[in-house]
Amino acid sequence: MERLAGIEPIVSLLYDGVLNPGDWYDGLDAINQMLGGIGFHYFALHAQNFAVLDSVSLAEFPAGKVQEYEVHYAQDDPRAARVFALPVGELMVDSDHFDAQAVSSWPIFADWLMPQGIRDTLSVKLRTDDAQREFLAFFRSPGQRLFNVHDKAVFAHLLPHLHRASGLRARMGQLEQQAALGLGALDKLSQGIFIVDETGRIQHLNRAAQACMAAVAAPCRAEHERLVFAASEANTQFRHLLTAACRQRSPASAGAFRLSRDAGPWWGVSVLPLKASHPLASFRQIHLAMVVLADPQGSVCPSAPLLGELLDLTPTEARLALALAAGKTIHDFASTESCSWHTVRTHLKNLLRKTGCHRQLDLVRLIQALAF
Structure with a gap:
């Protein structure tokens, strides 16, 4: 025809x-x-x-x-x-x-x-x-x-x-x-947040990150749209952690390092994996990493509602995440919530799936990075 x-x-x-x-x-x-x-x-x-x-x-x-x-x-x-x-x-x-x-x-x-x-x-x-x-x-x-x-x-x-x-x-x-919901939540955090791909190309940065890079003695900058740290040793550490966080053929892992400053306390830098299906990765279906740049003396722990909005968690999952990051155990949380520890384990499995973490330790690192 x-x-x-x-x-x-x-x-x-x-x-x-x-x-x-x-x-x-x-x-x-x-x-x-x-x-x-x-x-x-x-x-x-x-x-x-x-x-x-x-x-x-x-x-x-x-x-x-x-x-x-x-x-x-x-x-x-x-x-x-x-x-x-x-x-x-x-x-x-x-x-x-x-x-x-x-x-x-x-x-x-x-x-x-x-x-x-x-x-x-x-x-x-x-x-x-x-x-x-x-x-x-x-x-x-x-x-x-x-x-x-x-x-x-x-x-x-x-x-x-x-x-x-x-x-x-x-x-x-x-x-x-x-993704719009998650990225909107990032702007409510006092920490500098960068979403980058495996090459370090910046996909998104929140307001705190923009302010950090605009500072006189900025610890990092955008070079050809890629995140680069001013100190060569810090940049080497960042590249190593970024490779681990965006690893595709084996379990990705999170990591952190300290970044010294000429004046004032050190910065805490955390590099956390975001799997391709995570809302912040949007429809591109590529492995991304969340880079958190935080001043341990100037940041506060996010509330459970904000954490839930940021990571697409239910209220119970958000409370569990914050409890684990504060050093509580599954049994502690079960007692506080008046539920069985088997139920809490189910919530934990959902937390790991939604955040792209493979271990409880990785989850705690993720939440602690957001709570610096």
Whole structure:
């Protein structure tokens, strides 16, 4: 089929759209053009009550008409109910399911679609989970022929890519939200925090780190976007610890060293591993390290809520982390919380998994670095 020759550029746009919303919608528009449609409507519905959570339309609707659909028609749209009842990977065309009598009697057709110049719709369920359902529809006007078997065959070649790209977009969105939460929490800490990759390239630094590098006798600097310590011996120690923290083929490990200052007390420098799935690593899926530069006389221990926000911990996990860093045992914590030590061990396992630490000692080092 001639139209299949134009699929590859569309597929590229859909996958580029995983990180770039503009490319995603350009890809949907390209599908619309390939199908000879007059526009498309993408929206996400609440899984239980079908309330509209997100909506993007590329069609010549009069002002307020999309909102009118969302408020008055979306929850009772028989097309949405029909397409969401289909297995993933199957599409629906209105003209295959609703005859002329239904078109004239259903409010969605008679009162909204037809007055907007829409006669036929090709619809697909992009993704569904416990929270929401994504719906995508392409339109044809009464002056055009109905979607036929050839149109469905062309669209079927794109469906696997649409589903896969939609799922990736959802995953990237979740990771970006988690990362934004974690990075926002870093700015609340008084310690200088650097997130770096295995080469020392700075991925993020908090306000305290920025202030530290701007100081007159700054202990470190950014050189070609990489973190470098002013003292050569300190920089050698840093590079050694960074390699251990970003190690991929064997367990990563944390480490620390002291950095002397000409005036005032020494700095404490901790280099801690962040596994690729950690929220602070975002969607890049690379091994990163958290470098903590702290003044032991000027910092305070973070609160349990702040620690939970920073490391994506539950309140109980955050309290356990702080207790362990303070020298308490699992049995001490179980007694304080009035629960079994088996329950506490489960919390500890979750702590190790979420922080990317392999041992309790590594976890304690991580929390103590944040508590200097």
